[in-house]
Amino acid sequence: MPLPRLLFGAALALAAFLPLPSHAADTITVTDIAGRKVEVKAPVEKVILGEGRQMYFVAALDTDQPFKRVVGWRDDLQKADLDGYRDYLAKYPQIDKIPTFGGFKEGTFDVEQAVSLRPDAIILNIEAKTATDDAKLIEKLARIGIPVVFVDFREKPFENTDASMRLIGKLFGKETRAEEFIAFRKEQIERVTQTLAKANPAQPLVMMERAGGYSDDCCMSFGNENFGKFVEVAGGRNLAAKIIPGTFGVVNPEQIIAANPDHVIVTGSNWELYVPGGAWVGVGSGADKAKARAKLAGLMKRAAYTGVKAVKDNKVHAIWHQFYNSPYQFVAIQAMAKWLHPELFKDLDPEATMKTLYERFLPVPYKTGYWVSLTDKE
The missing domain is CATH 3.40.50.1980 (Nitrogenase molybdenum iron protein domain)
Incomplete structure (x- = not known):
């Protein structure tokens, strides 16, 4: 206005x-x-x-x-x-x-x-x-x-x-510093893209849910950009790519059930000041992973995921929402590639990549907690 x-x-x-x-x-x-x-x-x-x-x-x-x-x-x-x-x-x-x-x-x-x-x-x-x-x-x-x-x-x-x-x-x-960051980002993305180009594996179908549990609505997602693009770069197929014409939009529960995705990935963060006590998954710096897993499991009980293959196979994950609005996206791509192609990326360690990002470029100490899967032991 x-x-x-x-x-x-x-x-x-x-x-x-x-x-x-x-x-x-x-x-x-x-x-x-x-x-x-x-x-x-x-x-x-x-x-x-x-x-x-x-x-x-x-x-x-x-x-x-x-x-x-x-x-x-x-x-x-x-x-x-x-x-x-x-x-x-x-x-x-x-x-x-x-x-x-x-x-x-x-x-x-x-x-x-x-x-x-x-x-x-x-x-x-x-x-x-x-x-x-x-x-x-x-x-x-x-x-x-x-x-x-x-x-x-x-x-x-x-x-x-x-x-x-x-x-x-x-x-x-700080031109030199910017180029150092850009080179690091490129190197880390290529650790995924070059491996995928050589192996040319089948691409699992991924339902990418944006801010699951932030509201009662289900389900916000991503089109061909942002996390939708991350899915493709990580070697998957984005369920919402042909449903959402832009970067952000909504997928109906019926569309998720009909598509029957192989993996579900939910973005989350500590949104206590936005939605106190909400159903969102609080991944991020120093997050309580056990609590995050419990909330992630709760989101999979919604009607949109009834009988879905990803839930049956326990291939359900949560990742820090703010990767979507920062230059750190390359870490999310590595984490997702490891979920989608565990054998292909068994030697890839996104946790080590995130730690290196902090040690080389950020002024505060690194704390684990930026992603979690239902199958995690810790």
């Missing part, structure tokens, strides 16, 4: 009295994921994150001081990934004092607050673009000297993850 003219008038007036950033910086032109040419003073020293979960890529680049540039962020990290938020809070207690914002997409972003923080840039996810275009927010922010750049790890992650990391690398002056 468009913000009132008076609000922008106040913001413009406020901007006129605020000092310009004092640091020496060059003006560079970058091309963001929306294809826009944007002029930014770089390296940026003050940034507003349009989504708190953008810390997943910020931390991989600014590993030594991940919050040094962040002067404001959306209030979703704590709600969407409570365990991950607590990991960062334990090491960086100052983060609970970072100003928080509502979302551009929801029309609750506070422009006056943003102006008062004098950011060098605002980073938004591509899914916010329609709302910002409708409200002409980008043009209005440009009038007060605040550039907006779009990134994407969610809508088309295989197309846009590397480009997004390179873009942020340029903004932060």
Whole structure:
């Protein structure tokens, strides 16, 4: 929804009295994921994150001081990934004092607050673009000297993850670090794709349920992108690929039963602040795997999975939902490949890959718990 003219008038007036950033910086032109040419003073020293979960890529680049540039962020990290938020809070207690914002997409972003923080840039996810275009927010922010750049790890992650990391690398002056991450990601994906290309195994049918148990509805899923694409890269067939035309959508229980998938994979996270005591599967950093398995088993008692082969064969798994919106997707692909083709990938250790990701690129200690299967012993 468009913000009132008076609000922008106040913001413009406020901007006129605020000092310009004092640091020496060059003006560079970058091309963001929306294809826009944007002029930014770089390296940026003050940034507003349009989504708190953008810390997943910020931390991989600014590993030594991940919050040094962040002067404001959306209030979703704590709600969407409570365990991950607590990991960062334990090491960086100052983060609970970072100003928080509502979302551009929801029309609750506070422009006056943003102006008062004098950011060098605002980073938004591509899914916010329609709302910002409708409200002409980008043009209005440009009038007060605040550039907006779009990134994407969610809508088309295989197309846009590397480009997004390179873009942020340029903004932060961390191009070399970004390339190191991109090379690591490529190497880890190829450990799956090259093995599959040589073996050319049969592709099991996979029902990918998005955020199972988050609500009473059943069943949200993924089309040809995001986790739907992860399934294909991991050597499976995505049940919803021909049902859902875009990235996200719904599969009816009758369609699941008729398709009779070989595997069911449910995404989950600690959503206690969103849905207290919900049926969601709380996988993530340091998760209680026994509790997660019990909740996963409970979800399989819903009508959508009645008599389904995957449930009969106990080929049911849960995986951290936030892989869908971060540059860490390669770990999910490895975990899924091992589930779908256990003999082919018996020497692949996604747990070790995740640990290496933390040790090389992230500032907080690694804790197991990002996925679980009903057949797990621990």
